[in-house]
Amino acid sequence: MQSHIFVALSTYLATPPTHSLAHLNAIDIAVIAIYFGVVIFIGFYLKGKSNTSEEFFMAGREMTAWIAGLSFVSANLGSLELMGWAGSAYQYGILATHWYWIGAIPAMLFLGIIMMPFYYISKVNSVPGYLHLRYGDGARALSAVSFAFMTVLMSGINMYSMALVMKVVLGWNLNFSIWVSSITVALYVGLGGLRSAIYNEVLQFLLIWLGALLVPILGLIDAGGWTNLKAQIGTRLGSEYVHLWSTTGHFSQNPMGIHWTGLVFGLALVISCGYWTTDFLVVQRVLSANNLRSARMAPIIGAAFKMAVPFIVILPGLLALAVLPYHLVGETQAVATGQHSYNEVLPLMLVRYCGPGLLGLGVTALIAGFMSGMAGNVSAFSTVWTYDIYGAFLNKKATDQHYVAMGRWCTFIGVLISVGTAYLVQHAASIMDYVQGLFSFFIAPLFGTVILGMLWKRTTKAGGFWGLLAGTCTAVGLFLWVHFDPSALRYVALSADAKTLAEDMYRALWSWLVCVIVTVVVSYATKPKPLSELEGLVYGVVPLPVEHDDHWYQKPIAWAGVIAVLFVILNIIFW
């Protein structure tokens, strides 16, 4: 029976598509099929180890620092992240690296060193769970509902992005890509819970590296080395495509239309800290660690790997600028003219350098990226729904078994909503831009609310709620202002030369500032919680547990220092 299915699948996938760039042979199909077999096997194998809610939603809090750290990075490495940023590197040059370095590393180290102890020792199961302890039910409900809603929408957009690229490059049917990959994710997460998602994310992370690493290696040989690559890009497009910081003194001097203040304050201080420290999709992985030291080390290990990701994502985009014999265009123009779009740069480079077998491995890496992102989304969705919406407001007294069953059902329902979103986006592509904008509306103010709650005893329940609401409304208001009056860009992003990404940075910065100011003002005007209710939740109320490290290399702070030094050196090298 299985051999019939395999033959049918091989025939279907190996049939030369009418307009695709490449097609896979039997070896490639075998590589992809083995991957699907292994991830489903892991789901069935771990089913017996996810019987209680602690096991299903938090992986029993048994993960080592390495597993939690790799899973932390992998859950973020979805298809939009892989293919989208490779496309951005083609479009904007090396400036896209900022989203991996200053837009991630400081925030990850901050999470590990400063914030993790509060999340971990308060034994919360989710970020909305922390808001519940610190601010009460209002902030929890607002955060949980917006997170659950946005998570499944983003998952659907990721799914559609992957299916679209597979269609263009390999000629795969959209429905086939969407249903096969989503059913697989639903199976292994629904069966094995967070433990299965994490195990597969680690495997997927390794596969992404193995499958994608050959492209930059062969590409650098093809281009004649890094120095020659820079020279070729400089001749074709200008030296601003190969400098990280030196062209960010003015909005009009770089292809991204961005200023260094937007990168440092908007991206690094607000958006990146907001995402990496409060988005439950990634924080859930760290909460599964087996002790406080592992929980603090996990983001630091993740930061080390995150710093290396531009080698397999950004570098292929830069190489494409020099070696591809044709020019890539934006998505709208690609649809109209039949040319290839920026978003297809990574699979196009795979096809350029990889023959049978290696091409299958590369495609497996792209599918693995998509699955890790989607599994992250649906496992976080089922946890937040079960703990922070269903268990908190709809059915408070159910048994543990009931909540586990609810989590399994939510996984399947989350996948179904994601599939629905993917089809919605297919028929109204502009939704994609709005949903991504919508996501940033919640992240920046939420970071303001969480960080003030953790570091300032005086923050009150009313301050947290009104600050969060005011910050979110500011983000929405600024977005609508520029949408209906584009000339407002000069006020929102401080320059008429600013482009979309710069606008996002400044909008996040202003909404965060409004959140912080309103929280502080309202907190001073309202009665604070007694200190006895803040134990384990706020800095300075009770001493944090002392970690007894025998050697310097066991201290998270030492490794955070090493990563920070490397981060500074890399930024100077590519200045």
Added chain:
Amino acid sequence: MREEISIWFFGGVLFLIYGVIICLEGLWELNYPLVNPPVLNDLHAPIWWGAMMGVAGLSYTVKFWPKKRRD
């Protein structure tokens, strides 16, 4: 009874299988060259990349092979 299978064992087995398949494909191409070879095909990437994956996979498979549980 054996211990729980480590994630590193799963990774090792997968790398080993992939390494063997890709390396053999590369060796096959030495005798039966591709009609439409990719760029830099003369570097024979499938052979050395597959071999490296195979060795890494084999070492992880052996190192993390599930041991018999001590009762």
